[in-house]
Amino acid sequence: MRWLEKATELISRRRFRKGWLAFIIFFFLVFVIIPTVFVLSYAFTNWGDIQSTVLNDPAEMQKIWTAIGNSFEIAGIVTLVDFLVGMPMAWMLVRKKFRGKEFLDTIIDMPLAVPTAALGFSAAIFWGITPADLTNPLGLNIIGSPFLLIILLHIVFSYPYMVRSLSAILEQIDETYETAGRTLGASKLTVARTITLPLFRAGLVTGIILCFARSLSETGGTVVALTTVGAQKLFYTAPTLIDEVKKNSITNPALIPELSFISIILIVLALALLAVMAIIVKRAHLPIRKIWPRPEKILSRGLAPKAKDFSSILFLSFIVLIPSFFIFTYVLTATPSQPMNWGMFGEALLYSFIVAGVVTVIDLALGVPLALYIARGRSKRLPETLDILVNVPLIVPTVALGYSLGLFWVGGQPVNGAVGIVLVMLAHIAFTYPLMVRSVTGAVEEVDPVYEETARTLGAKPVQAFRRVLYPVISSSILAGAIMAFTRSLGETGATRAVVEGANTAPNFIVNLVQAHDYYSAALACIVLIVISYAFMLALRYMVRKRRRD
Amino acid sequence: MPVIKLEGIGKRYGDIKAADGLDLEVRNGEYLCLLGPTGAGKTTALRIISGLTKPDKGKITFDGKVMNEEEPENRRAVMLSQTYALFPQLTVAKNILFGPDIQDVPDEVKKRTLAEMLDLVRLTHRPDAYPKELSGGMQQRTALARALASGADVLLLDEPLRAIDARLRISLRQELRSLAKSLGITTVHVTHDHDEALVMADRIAVIRGGKIIQVGSPAEVFDNPVSPFVANFVGQSNFFVGKVGAKREATEVRGENGRSVMAQPCSCREGENVVVAVKVGNTEISKEGEGFFEGRVERILFEGRNLHIDLDVGELGRFAAKVPSWRLGKLSKGDKVQIKWSAEKASVFPVPPGGLEEELRVE
Numbered sequence: 056m057r058w059l060e061k062a063t064e065l066i067s068r069r070r071f072r073k074g075w076l077a078f079i080i081f082f083f084l085v086f087v088i089i090p091t092v093f094v095l096s097y098a099f100t101n102w103g104d105i106q107s108t109v110l111n112d113p114a115e116m117q118k119i120w121t122a123i124g125n126s127f128e129i130a131g132i133v134t135l136v137d138f139l140v141g142m143p144m145a146w147m148l149v150r151k152k153f154r155g156k157e158f159l160d161t162i163i164d165m166p167l168a169v170p171t172a173a174l175g176f177s178a179a180i181f182w183g184i185t186p187a188d189l190t191n192p193l194g195l196n197i198i199g200s201p202f203l204l205i206i207l208l209h210i211v212f213s214y215p216y217m218v219r220s221l222s223a224i225l226e227q228i229d230e231t232y233e234t235a236g237r238t239l240g241a242s243k244l245t246v247a248r249t250i251t252l253p254l255f256r257a258g259l260v261t262g263i264i265l266c267f268a269r270s271l272s273e274t275g276g277t278v279v280a281l282t283t284v285g286a287q288k289l290f291y292t293a294p295t296l297i298d299e300v301k302k303n304s305i306t307n308p309a310l311i312p313e314l315s316f317i318s319i320i321l322i323v324l325a326l327a328l329l330a331v332m333a334i335i336v337k338r339a340h341l342p343i344r345k346i347w348p349r350p351e352k353i354l355s356r357g358l359a360p361k362a363k364d365f366s367s368i369l370f371l372s373f374i375v376l377i378p379s380f381f382i383f384t385y386v387l388t389a390t391p392s393q394p395m396n397w398g399m400f401g402e403a404l405l406y407s408f409i410v411a412g413v414v415t416v417i418d419l420a421l422g423v424p425l426a427l428y429i430a431r432g433r434s435k436r437l438p439e440t441l442d443i444l445v446n447v448p449l450i451v452p453t454v455a456l457g458y459s460l461g462l463f464w465v466g467g468q469p470v471n472g473a474v475g476i477v478l479v480m481l482a483h484i485a486f487t488y489p490l491m492v493r494s495v496t497g498a499v500e501e502v503d504p505v506y507e508e509t510a511r512t513l514g515a516k517p518v519q520a521f522r523r524v525l526y527p528v529i530s531s532s533i534l535a536g537a538i539m540a541f542t543r544s545l546g547e548t549g550a551t552r553a554v555v556e557g558a559n560t561a562p563n564f565i566v567n568l569v570q571a572h573d574y575y576s577a578a579l580a581c582i583v584l585i586v587i588s589y590a591f592m593l594a595l596r597y598m599v600r601k602r603r604r605d
Numbered sequence: 606m607p608v609i610k611l612e613g614i615g616k617r618y619g620d621i622k623a624a625d626g627l628d629l630e631v632r633n634g635e636y637l638c639l640l641g642p643t644g645a646g647k648t649t650a651l652r653i654i655s656g657l658t659k660p661d662k663g664k665i666t667f668d669g670k671v672m673n674e675e676e677p678e679n680r681r682a683v684m685l686s687q688t689y690a691l692f693p694q695l696t697v698a699k700n701i702l703f704g705p706d707i708q709d710v711p712d713e714v715k716k717r718t719l720a721e722m723l724d725l726v727r728l729t730h731r732p733d734a735y736p737k738e739l740s741g742g743m744q745q746r747t748a749l750a751r752a753l754a755s756g757a758d759v760l761l762l763d764e765p766l767r768a769i770d771a772r773l774r775i776s777l778r779q780e781l782r783s784l785a786k787s788l789g790i791t792t793v794h795v796t797h798d799h800d801e802a803l804v805m806a807d808r809i810a811v812i813r814g815g816k817i818i819q820v821g822s823p824a825e826v827f828d829n830p831v832s833p834f835v836a837n838f839v840g841q842s843n844f845f846v847g848k849v850g851a852k853r854e855a856t857e858v859r860g861e862n863g864r865s866v867m868a869q870p871c872s873c874r875e876g877e878n879v880v881v882a883v884k885v886g887n888t889e890i891s892k893e894g895e896g897f898f899e900g901r902v903e904r905i906l907f908e909g910r911n912l913h914i915d916l917d918v919g920e921l922g923r924f925a926a927k928v929p930s931w932r933l934g935k936l937s938k939g940d941k942v943q944i945k946w947s948a949e950k951a952s953v954f955p956v957p958p959g960g961l962e963e964e965l966r967v968e
Contacts, residue, residue: 060709069676509690511677512655513704513755523703527694 067516079424083441087485091448092322094459097315104312119317122291123324125202126452129292130270133209137217137266138259143367145221146247150230151364161596163371166379167215167539168588170546172562173581175276176569177382178208179283186285189574193384201281201290208280209273211375213266220262221255227501228254243355245346261493263332264450271325272452274298275548275562279569279577287570293321294454294549301458301553305469315462318455329450382581391575400580403564404587410476410560411544414483418491418540423533426495427521431504442496449489457482457553475555482554483547487540494539498532499525538595545588606633606758606791607667609654609682614663616649616815623649624660625815634789636782638806640796642838642967646815647795651761654793655684667759682759687767689748691736697747698723698732704755722750725784741769742777749784760785762794766801778805799839803827811835827884833954833964836882843888843924844961845881849873855948860921866897868951878956887950888926890914892936896943900924902936912936916944 065071098105109115147153148160166174180191182198198204228251236246274294281287281295291299297317304310353359425441432438448456460482461467470478502525510520526533548562561584568577609631616624623646631637641647652658653665656677665672672680691700699706701722705715723729726746736744745765752760765781766774782805785792796802802809803823810820819831830836833844845866850857852870858881859865868881890900900916903923912933916924924944928936936942957964 067676503688503690505686505688505690506692508655508657508677509684509686510692510703511657512680512682512684512761513707513751513757514678514681515703515707516676516678519707523707524692 063516063518066518072517075424076428079421079428080437080441082421083425083444083488086481087448087488088444090460090463090481091451091456091485092459093463094315094318094455095322097462098319101312101315105316107312108309109313109316115313118291119296119313119320122296123293123317123320125205125291126271126293126321127324129202129206129209130267132206133213133270134217134263134266136206136210137214138262140367140370141214141217141221141262143363144218144371145225147364147367148218149222149225159368159371162376163215163218164592165215165589166212166375167542168592169212169379169585170548170562170565170581170588171212171273171276172279172546172548172565172569173276173382173585174211174379175208175279176283176565176574176577176581177380177385178211178276178378179204179280180385181378181381182207183280183284185283189283191385192388194381201284201286204280204284205277205290205292207374207378208276209270211378212273212276213269214371214375216265216269217262220265221259223497224255224259224261225251241346242348242352243360244351245348245355248351249346260333264329264446267328267332268325268450268452271321271450272454272456272549274454274550274552275546275566278548279566282569283574293317294452297321297452297454297458298549298552301454302556305556311467314458318458321452321455322459325450325452326447329446380585382578382585386575386578386582389575389578393573393576395576395579399559400561400564400583403559403561404584406476406559407545407561410480410483411541413480414487414544415537415541417480417484418488419533419537422488422491422536423495426492427499427525429492430496430499445489445492445496447489448486449493451486452549453482453486453547454549454553456485457550460485460550461554470555471557475558478554479551479558479560482550483544486547486550487543490539490543491536494532494536495529498529502528534595534598538592542588542592606789608633608669609759609791609793610664610666610669611650611653612664612666614650614653614660614665616646616653616658616660622646622815624653624663627663627812627815627817629810629817629820631791631793632808634786634791636785636792636794636805636807638794638796638802638809639812640799640802640809640839641812642797645812647797647812648763649815650812651684651763651793651795654759655682655761656680657684680759681755681757682761683752683755683757684761685748685752685763685765687764689736689744689765689768691744691747691751693736696733696735697728697739700736700747701750701754703751708756718754722754725753726750742773745769745777745781749781753788753790758791760790760792760794762792764796765794766796766798774801781805803839809839811838813838828950830882830952833880833882833957833961836884836952836954837965838967841885841925842882843885843926844965845883845921846956846961847879847881849875849877849879849953851875856953858953860898862920864898864921866946866951867948868953869949871953873953873955880954880956880961881951882954883946883951885913885925886927887946888924889945890916890926890928890936890942891945892940892942894943896945898944899941900944902938902940902942905933905936905938907933916942918944 148156179185180189180194182195183204184196184199185194198207232250233246236250272294277292278287278295278298281290297314300310300314300317304314429438429442461478464478464481506524507520510524515523546562548566551558551560551563565577565580568580611627611629614624614627627646627650629650639647639650649658653660656675660673667680692703698719702715702719705718723732726749728743728746728750731739731743736747739747766777769777778801794805806823808820809823809826810817811826813834819826819835826835826839830839836842845858845860847858847860850859850865852875854870855867856869856871857865858868858879866881873879898918898921900918902914903917904915906913910930911927912930914926914928914936916926918924
């Protein structure tokens with residue numbers, strides 16, 4: 056083990072640590088932040104082109120603004136609904152004890168394991184009024200409005216984020232505050248509303264940002280859902296519009312200014328919204344301070360809380376879970392139109408898993424150190440700035456991010472082969488890296504630095520203090536970050552298509568099948584992807600549990 | 606064991622000066638208590654010694670060797686925080702062996718160290734317990750054993766008795782001190798409790814506003830404080846403001862309306878404005894005889910062994926005295942009593958520049 060000691064010695068030297076830190080920050084800025092917003096520079100260099108081809112075309116402008124408006128409206132509504140129904144669910148998961156709680160806890164995450172492209176298809180055939188070649192005897196066939204359909208779809212995959220963010224915070228809020236409030240004579244509802252809710256701010260910001268950003272940037276599922284109900288040329292969200300313009304721009308380079316323009320608008324609006332949201336949540340007195348003792352007392356007892364819990368579970372079942380897995384019924388009832396190209400699908404799966412694997416490893420290696428630096432450097436300027444910057448790729452819609460990143464690395468030229476794979480990986484790193492950093496930063500902040508400091512004075516080098524003292528405590532959060540990064544990369548469509556149009560990833564494969572109206576094969580591919588993703592997630596969970604027990 | 610020297614240490618956090626030209630020497634094998642109010646810079650001083658905080662200026666030496674740039678792990682100065690920071694995921698044995706594990710000590714040596722340490726801190730029966738299963742006292746002993754097993758030369762204790770309940774705290778004082786002394790380890794013990802410091806320390810260093818204002822044996826610091834602040838912080842004092850009158854074997858200090866008190870001889874000039882400080886416990890009250898002045902009993906607090914008496918002395922403000930409990934019943938609220946003290950128990954200080962109230966402020 057001599058080499059290990061030597062390595063420990065080497066990386067403990069102060070100069071090495073400084074160099075390593077500089078490298079981490081350099082990586083973050085050059086590989087994550089700058090590529091994410093690089094497209095903004097296009098506005099300065101090529102404003103003339105934008106002016107002449109986009110701004111002077113009222114019909115096209117109309118289309119762009121409508122799409123952007125749709126996106127923001129959908130994201131707003133989705134976030135609001137998530138909050139309203141996610142809150143009671145989070146409460147139930149953290150504060151209540153009941154049979155089947157573990158089970159409920161596990162199924163909440165299920166939609167996260169399903170790639171959005173598969174979700175889009177599944178939700179569309181469950182809710183939507185589908186064309187004749189897609190009839191499903193079990194489908195509801197009631198939602199005709201694409202706007203409503205997309206809202207229902209986005210709720211499915213953003214809901215778990217909201218519940219998770221809220222329950223994470225609720226777990227840390229000391230129950231003694233609630234007990235104190237109750238003993239002072241307040242009803243459960245009053246206490247929850249006026250004492251606990253205001254303590255939620257941080258978790259709420261995270262939840263809102265995650266849900267909003269997730270809805271704003273979702274591409275694959277939205278494209279698939281709109282195509283399934285035949286509305287892909289009638290209704291656009293900003294990402295689906297970018298996706299289409301991007302595809303057309305390969306044959307028609309004159310569309311480049313428009314593509315850049317939409318991306319810029321989307322990024323700028325998203326960033327502005329991030330800033331406004333941060334301020335609002337910090338300043339605004341979220342709950343109403345006034346107390347209505349009698350009605351609140353009535354609502355705290357008897358049927359009302361039971362009805363609340365029951366409707367939470369009903370919502371989870373019918374709005375989130377059934378639409379997610381409805382696709383299974385389709386395969387059972389429909390008849391195949393074309394034979395499935397298993398060879399190509401196998402390649403796509405391999406492609407996706409290699410990308411997700413490499414991306415997760417890089418996120419781990421370079422994200423954990425940054426998280427440590429941010430969490431332990433509170434009150435210093437640089438770490439605080441990095442902490443804010445980390446949110447940027449989270450809120451920037453991934454299609455815009457992908458396009459921007461392609462522009463940064465290869466000047467927006469179409470690429471293929473090995474370069475293409477590397478580019479796809481870079482794009483996936485850009486939007487998964489913040490997930491990892493966020494997850495680990497949160498966990499490290501919970502651990503009192505006194506443990507590592509004591510370890511240092513006991514003779515541990517910084518690496519040893521991390522390995523032996525901090526790591527065992529935060530390992531589950533690191534793993535959670537890794538799972539999140541992996542599944543997000545596996546399910547991503549928008550960024551992949553924006554950066555390498557023809558990249559044969561599994562979600563892209565599915566989108567292409569749907570666009571070619573080969574629904575049966577698409578459904579089959581979705582199911583395989585769901586099963587594999589889910590098995591993978593269960594395996595990881597099992598590993599964490601086992602580790603914890605050891 | 607090293608002699609630790611801090612010279613002209615400065616450390617700022619924004620506008621707050623946590624160390625402001627701090628000078629301190631800790632002698633070889635000494636048990637030194639760093640005593641001061643909250644926010645005086647006690648913990649900062651401790652962290653600078655351990656290397657966890659780098660001073661902005663000044664020099665820190667161990668046995669004359671400059672340590673400013675040395676990493677914490679190379680100083681052999683173990684920090685014990687208020688909560689002991691026992692690693693929650695490790696057993697008592699694993700916690701104790703943390704240092705040896707890191708230094709890759711051979712297994713048989715580790716085994717021996719563990720046995721020795723468990724014996725030393727009387728935990729032979731609990732090596733496999735987890736920290737949360739231990740009582741406060743046991744946790745503290747485990748933390749001590751862990752520090753000693755790592756080969757520490759210096760123990761840095763940050764309010765080590767704070768989290769322990771009152772009764773146990775008193776007995777742990779002796780235990781902690783005798784363990785450190787028997788091993789000859791240089792110890793710096795941070796506390797805001799003057800009783801604790803008086804009982805435990807070889808020497809006490811009183812710190813305030815990031816500066817050491819007095820260092821000396823407990824008796825010196827208690828009996829001969831260098832400032833009204835020290836007089837009041839290390840055991841509560843009564844204060845009397847006046848002008849220096851006649852100076853013979855004792856100093857006479859005249860108050861505003863002709864009242865005068867006696868105090869120790871001082872280097873003050875006649876007619877100078879001074880503050881006289883006398884410990885509450887050295888303030889005598891009686892219903893008969895003649896005192897320096899008269900006061901009215903305002904409140905009597907029964908403290909078990911003693912009675913704490915608050916007195917209203919008109920324009921002189923409030924005085925306090927401690928008298929033995931047997932006098933309970935002989936004194937009652939509203940009684941007029943004579944107040945006096947022996948001259949040699951009262952210290953004389955020049956009037957502090959910011960006024961007496963500012964000088965005594967504890968935050």
